[in-house]
Amino acid sequence: MNTQIIAIANQKGGVGKTTTCANLGIGLAQEGKKVLLVDGDPQGSLSISLGYSRPDTLPVTLSDMMGKVLTDSPIQPGEGILHHAEGVDLMPADIQLSGMEVSLVNAMSRETILRQYLDTVKRDYTHILIDCQPSLGMLTVNALAAANRVLIPVQAEYLPAKGLEQLLQTISKVRRQINPKLQIDGILLTMVDGRTNFAKEISALLRETYGSKIKVFGSEIPHSVRAKEISAEGKSIYAHDPEGKVAAAYKNLTKEVLKLEKQREKHKAGLSR
Numbered sequence: 001m002n003t004q005i006i007a008i009a010n011q012k013g014g015v016g017k018t019t020t021c022a023n024l025g026i027g028l029a030q031e032g033k034k035v036l037l038v039d040g041d042p043q044g045s046l047s048i049s050l051g052y053s054r055p056d057t058l059p060v061t062l063s064d065m066m067g068k069v070l071t072d073s074p075i076q077p078g079e080g081i082l083h084h085a086e087g088v089d090l091m092p093a094d095i096q097l098s099g100m101e102v103s104l105v106n107a108m109s110r111e112t113i114l115r116q117y118l119d120t121v122k123r124d125y126t127h128i129l130i131d132c133q134p135s136l137g138m139l140t141v142n143a144l145a146a147a148n149r150v151l152i153p154v155q156a157e158y159l160p161a162k163g164l165e166q167l168l169q170t171i172s173k174v175r176r177q178i179n180p181k182l183q184i185d186g187i188l189l190t191m192v193d194g195r196t197n198f199a200k201e202i203s204a205l206l207r208e209t210y211g212s213k214i215k216v217f218g219s220e221i222p223h224s225v226r227a228k229e230i231s232a233e234g235k236s237i238y239a240h241d242p243e244g245k246v247a248a249a250y251k252n253l254t255k256e257v258l259k260l261e262k263q264r265e266k267h268k269a270g271l272s273r
Helices: 017-030 045-049 062-070 096-105 110-124 138-146 161-177 198-210 225-230 245-272
Strands: 004-008 035-040 089-091 127-132 149-155 183-190
Touching: 004 017, 004 138, 017 035, 017 045, 017 127, 017 149, 017 183, 017 245, 035 045, 035 062, 035 110, 035 138, 062 096, 062 110, 096 110, 096 138, 110 127, 110 138, 127 138, 138 161, 149 161, 161 183, 183 198, 183 245
Parallel strands: 004 127, 004 149, 035 089, 035 127, 149 183
Antiparallel strands: none
16 A cells, blocks of 8 residues: 655644644545644644543553654553544554654654654554644644655735745755655645735735646635634544534645546556556
8 A cells, every 4th residue: 555645834834834734634534545733833732622631641642652763662552542533543652752852862763753753653554644733843844754745734914935945955854855756735824814806816816936846725724713613622623513614625626636646546557668
């Protein structure tokens, strides 16, 4: 099974990374995929949003698993992986992960510690989604080194061009030096307020600036109070408000992501003939 590993990255916080990771992951599970969500943020936002309100009380988190890779300790099958009611698995994170970032600085092959961990579990999954922390530090580099795809959520409320440039430079550096397989799936506009023209302008600007090089997803995630409420409930938008516009947008995004995979597979098959 060729596992798709998707990093959801943007070094700016508050752009909908965690919400996208959870809802795209559960959307993929609803399409029959086997999904592992990996919380790559020491704040544990993904773990909290999936109902583990105190990640620091969990017995095993991502920092323990990466610690095992660093010390060459054996990892048991499924160790520390939690099962969510909506059909996805989760490797949670807690504040100890920020200590791991410090340990990585002096580690040998420090950029690939997360990849080495994921190598031990990926045979069980069709998709692994990594929720990156809002910075371009060692943990995000580890996620980009482990992934074969990146999805970039961008808030439609202000001009994100500067931050995007930095992220794109980091991605191309990782591609050049560590992980040539890394491809950008696209930019996802989030928190789009349909009542203003601002989102339309930003969307047009992004398409104009990056459209030739990077796909801007057709699905745009609308701004919604309900989407904000769910992170306190431990449920996805599908369970909280299945008929709402945010659920519909994430369903569409899921379809776009799967369609992109199919196109790439076809392209690959065409090349290998």
